[in-house]
Amino acid sequence: MKANLPTTEPKRVAAWQQDDTYARALAAAQGPAFTLHDGPPYANGHIHQGHMLNKVLKDFVGKVQTMSGRPAKIFPGWDCHGLPIELAVDKELGSKKRDMSKVAIRKACRAHAQKFIDIQREEFQRLGVFMAWAEPYTTMAYGYEARIVRELAKVVRAGAVYRGKKPVYWCIVDRTALAEAEVEYDDHDSPSVYVAFPLTAGLGKVLPALGDRPVDLAIWTTTPWTLPANLAIAVHPTFQYLVYELRGRPTVVASDLLISFLAAVAPGDLVEAKRQVGGTRLDSASLTHPERILGYVEGRALEGLQYRHPLVDRTSPVILGDHVTLEAGTGLVHTAPGHGQDDYAVGKRYGLAPFAPVDAAGHFTEEAGAPWSGQQIFHANPAIVAALADKGALLNAPNEHVRHSYPHCWRCKKPVIFRATDQWFISMDATSLRQRALAAIEDVEWIPAWGHDRIQGMLQGRPDWCISRQRAWGVPIPAFYCEGCGESLLDPALLDRVADRFETEGADAWFERPAADFMPAGQRCPKCQADRFRKEEDILDVWFDSGVSHAAVLDARGVTLPADLYLEGSDQHRGWFQSSLLCNLAAGRAGSPFRRCLTHGFVVDEKGQKLSKSLGNYIDPQKLLAQHGAEIVRLWAAASNYEQDVPLSEGIMKQLAESYRKIRNTLRFALGNLSDFDPGKDRVPAGELPVLDRYFRSVLHGFLGRVREAYAKHNFNQVHHEAAYLCSTTLSALYFDILKDRLYCSGPKDVERRAAQTVLHEIVDLLCRALAPILSFTCEEAYAFLPGHRESVFVAGLPPVDAAALDEKLEAQMAGVLGVRAEVQKRLEDLRREKTIGSSLEARVSLAAAEPLEAFQRLGGSLEELFIVSQVELAPELRVERAAGRRCERCWKHLPEVPENPPLCRRCARVVQEFSSRQPS
Ligand SMILES: [Zn+2]
Ligand SMILES: [Zn+2]
Numbered sequence: 001m002k003a004n005l006p007t008t009e010p011k012r013v014a015a016w017q018q019d020d021t022y023a024r025a026l027a028a029a030q031g032p033a034f035t036l037h038d039g040p041p042y043a044n045g046h047i048h049q050g051h052m053l054n055k056v057l058k059d060f061v062g063k064v065q066t067m068s069g070r071p072a073k074i075f076p077g078w079d080c081h082g083l084p085i086e087l088a089v090d091k092e093l094g095s096k097k098r099d100m101s102k103v104a105i106r107k108a109c110r111a112h113a114q115k116f117i118d119i120q121r122e123e124f125q126r127l128g129v130f131m132a133w134a135e136p137y138t139t140m141a142y143g144y145e146a147r148i149v150r151e152l153a154k155v156v157r158a159g160a161v162y163r164g165k166k167p168v169y170w171c172i173v174d175r176t177a178l179a180e181a182e183v184e185y186d187d188h189d190s191p192s193v194y195v196a197f198p199l200t201a202g203l204g205k206v207l208p209a210l211g212d213r214p215v216d217l218a219i220w221t222t223t224p225w226t227l228p229a230n231l232a233i234a235v236h237p238t239f240q241y242l243v244y245e246l247r248g249r250p251t252v253v254a255s256d257l258l259i260s261f262l263a264a265v266a267p268g269d270l271v272e273a274k275r276q277v278g279g280t281r282l283d284s285a286s287l288t289h290p291e292r293i294l295g296y297v298e299g300r301a302l303e304g305l306q307y308r309h310p311l312v313d314r315t316s317p318v319i320l321g322d323h324v325t326l327e328a329g330t331g332l333v334h335t336a337p338g339h340g341q342d343d344y345a346v347g348k349r350y351g352l353a354p355f356a357p358v359d360a361a362g363h364f365t366e367e368a369g370a371p372w373s374g375q376q377i378f379h380a381n382p383a384i385v386a387a388l389a390d391k392g393a394l395l396n397a398p399n400e401h402v403r404h405s406y407p408h409c410w411r412c413k414k415p416v417i418f419r420a421t422d423q424w425f426i427s428m429d430a431t432s433l434r435q436r437a438l439a440a441i442e443d444v445e446w447i448p449a450w451g452h453d454r455i456q457g458m459l460q461g462r463p464d465w466c467i468s469r470q471r472a473w474g475v476p477i478p479a480f481y482c483e484g485c486g487e488s489l490l491d492p493a494l495l496d497r498v499a500d501r502f503e504t505e506g507a508d509a510w511f512e513r514p515a516a517d518f519m520p521a522g523q524r525c526p527k528c529q530a531d532r533f534r535k536e537e538d539i540l541d542v543w544f545d546s547g548v549s550h551a552a553v554l555d556a557r558g559v560t561l562p563a564d565l566y567l568e569g570s571d572q573h574r575g576w577f578q579s580s581l582l583c584n585l586a587a588g589r590a591g592s593p594f595r596r597c598l599t600h601g602f603v604v605d606e607k608g609q610k611l612s613k614s615l616g617n618y619i620d621p622q623k624l625l626a627q628h629g630a631e632i633v634r635l636w637a638a639a640s641n642y643e644q645d646v647p648l649s650e651g652i653m654k655q656l657a658e659s660y661r662k663i664r665n666t667l668r669f670a671l672g673n674l675s676d677f678d679p680g681k682d683r684v685p686a687g688e689l690p691v692l693d694r695y696f697r698s699v700l701h702g703f704l705g706r707v708r709e710a711y712a713k714h715n716f717n718q719v720h721h722e723a724a725y726l727c728s729t730t731l732s733a734l735y736f737d738i739l740k741d742r743l744y745c746s747g748p749k750d751v752e753r754r755a756a757q758t759v760l761h762e763i764v765d766l767l768c769r770a771l772a773p774i775l776s777f778t779c780e781e782a783y784a785f786l787p788g789h790r791e792s793v794f795v796a797g798l799p800p801v802d803a804a805a806l807d808e809k810l811e812a813q814m815a816g817v818l819g820v821r822a823e824v825q826k827r828l829e830d831l832r833r834e835k836t837i838g839s840s841l842e843a844r845v846s847l848a849a850a851e852p853l854e855a856f857q858r859l860g861g862s863l864e865e866l867f868i869v870s871q872v873e874l875a876p877e878l879r880v881e882r883a884a885g886r887r888c889e890r891c892w893k894h895l896p897e898v899p900e901n902p903p904l905c906r907r908c909a910r911v912v913q914e915f916s917s918r919q920p921s
């Protein structure tokens with residue numbers, strides 16, 4: 001048994017494949033199937049540390065289940081469509097792409113995905129992961145593409161899909177809508193702009209003192225580029241507002257925000273106030289100029305007032321909204337219904353259009369107004385601020401910025417915007433999808449438990465699901481548009497026809513064939529009766545692709561739903577867990593497609609920082625395997641507290657390699673003493689084992705019981721701890737030391753040696769089978785060396801706990817004896833230091849004949865063995881001293897019985913005699 005893991009492991013992987021070990025292990029499991037459904041990694045690039053952690057954890061679960069009798073056949077999956085592959089292919093194709101058809105681009109994307117499926121498959125296999133590699137699922141398989149459309153048809157049939165113009169996350173670099181899960185929050189510097197919008201008439205009706213003096217509404221924004229799209233100003237109906245005379249102009253602002261407002265726009269007013277009140281307490285009543293507060297008004301009294309836009313020739317209303325807060329700004333919210341979700345929602349109640357005069361690449365359209373048309377929105381920010389200043393509408397200084405958390409695109413890392421476009425949506429409420437999803441998560445077991453609250457919060461707050469994307473590489477949304485009246489047609493019966501064609505031709509058919517090929521003869525527009533249609537160009541959000549995997553894979557392959565387990569990174573509460581749940585419910589099925597949902601954290605460095613090439617803490621999985629082997633990676637995954645972020649570093653891997661060495665050496669020592677042992681003939685019945693051996697069997701089966709319990713809770717960390725402690729402390733440092741005399745000095749066939757071998761055999765057998773889910777390579781290898789074994793360790797299965805081996809009383813007694821042993825060892829060490837003795841076998845021990853007397857008596861002749869000394873007797877007090885007698889030259893025990901010639905103890909004399917009588921003379 002050599003530990004050269006990086007070289008031996010690939011051979012073991014090949015042998016597993018050749019022998020079809022996984023299939024045979026599945027066949028050996030006779031219980032009901034266990035379904036762990038593999039969430040599909042994206043088929044782009046080599047695997048990273050997160051993939052390693054995920055797939056290895058899944059492998060642990062699959063092997064534990066299969067080896068405990070529930071066959072867990074896992075179909076590995078790959079997510080193939082979508083933007084990252086399309087962008088990678090864009091880059092590869094370069095300028096060639098311009099001359100290529102959509103179908104040709106899609107073919108290049110397909111080839112790219114296939115290439116990385118092959119690469120990743122090999123990398124996952126190299127980790128020793130057992131999955132049905134010959135039966136994978138890919139979201140680009142024709143059958144899968146067809147099933148996506150059939151699932152969409154079900155959602156359409158249920159009445160949950162609609163087409164609408166709503167603001168969605170939009171990346172102006174990638175020119176596409178983004179899903180919630182494709183947006184990351186990061187710090188961003190934005191302009192901080194306070195703007196005065198003049199009311200068209202005075203506030204005299206509400207505050208007679210003001211008469212018909214012109215009044216301004218003050219707003220605050222960090223996106224000046226959305227100002228051309230301003231269609232309203234929202235106030236909270238119950239907040240108190242006041243009119244402040246700002247530089248001679250009555251200006252409306254929320255009372256509670258006056259101080260911070262003045263700090264931003266008229267700090268001079270506040271300096272005076274500070275002087276007056278000693279800077280201790282600032283509220284609007286302690287201002288120097290109370291006379292500048294011209295009156296108070298409740299928000300609802302402002303509803304319906306009209307104001308003029310300072311930059312555009314337009315008059316708009318003040319509206320009421322409960323989304324207005326007092327966290328920042330002025331309490332009056334600039335509202336652009338085409339560029340914000342709250343704005344859209346409140347605007348809808350007031351009949352405002354989702355006006356978004358910005359094109360896909362982020363340039364203002366002509367609708368934005370002549371000065372801005374054609375400009376990139378972020379570049380236009382300073383010009384817009386300057387124009388406000390020109391018109392006297394800018395209240396604070398130009399060029400002020402604020403650093404805040406802002407959504408960014410997950411691909412290009414650039415800030416995203418909200419932009420209203422015509423998109424397809426799955427309504428969260430039309431079919432009570434939100435309510436049903438919230439009910440369904442109550443029936444799921446979330447591990448860790450906070451997963452429940454996390455997904456619950458996300459479901460409660462999420463907007464309708466925008467399922468359309470403006471890209472080429474995906475499954476089309478098979479809608480049609482009437483050439484006569486423009487009406488859109490998304491008909492479930494037509495979708496099923498499209499799916500039939502995809503089944504044999506793939507989704508490319510949509511881009512290759514005319515609309516008529518997907519329609520029955522004589523299809524007419526339900527609105528205008530025209531008979532000519534064009535096809536939708538948008539494709540489906542890839543989260544819909546993977547979200548239907550339970551249907552396209554499990555259901556399609558005859559696996560009963562719900563699955564027993566989904567196991568992914570904790571970012572999937574807003575990704576795959578959620579899309580799977582929503583797809584299942586939206587298609588009209590009940591409940592969650594998974595019973596239990598287990599999440600793990602991200603892989604980070606020792607300081608908790610994300611691993612990245614730019615930070616220099618990135619560890620290449622391939623290098624890790626080449627240096628330590630997959631087995632140490634597996635041990636890392638097992639030893640991790642995966643509910644939190646999982647640190648990975650060279651130092652951690654070295655520690656684990658050390659822990660691994662102890663486990664491996666334990667197996668090695670035991671196997672090294674079994675070469676002449678035939679369990680069929682030589683095994684000593686449990687009842688006839690010496691009491692010491694019975695004690696270690698009891699410990700071994702206690703260990704096994706705890707390991708099985710830990711497995712049931714997916715607590716691999718505990719398994720690692722138990723195994724490391726058993727191997728290093730209980731076995732290597734104690735039992736194996738004790739056994740050496742019996743193993744090396746007893747006659748080969750002596751019953752005490754056979755007894756030791758019986759237990760060593762059981763140790764290897766049990767350890768290999770119990771740890772095989774984690775240390776698959778080592779346990780399979782060691783098991784193959786075990787005399788009498790017939791099968792792969794995975795076919796052998798997890799060993800049962802032998803209840804008869806458990807002896808609590810003996811373990812309690814031994815706890816006392818081992819306490820005495822520790823004391824004896826200290827005394828032996830003292831004698832060694834004084835040079836009274838060399839080895840402990842030169843010592844005799846007089847044990848205080850008190851507690852644990854019963855245990856001493858029970859152990860009897862085994863006490864010398866346990867203490868590794870030559871003589872033990874019971875005496876009034878504990879004494880450790882040099883043993884009397886001569887040293888046996890064979891076993892080095894000091895005994896009075898050893899004669900001068902030959903200097904052998906009785907046992908050794910007999911063994912030598914047996915040896916020589918067997919030698920030919
Ligand atoms: Zn982007
Ligand atoms: Zn029509």
Ligand SMILES: [Zn+2]
Nearest residue numbers: 888891905908
């Ligand atoms: Zn001897």
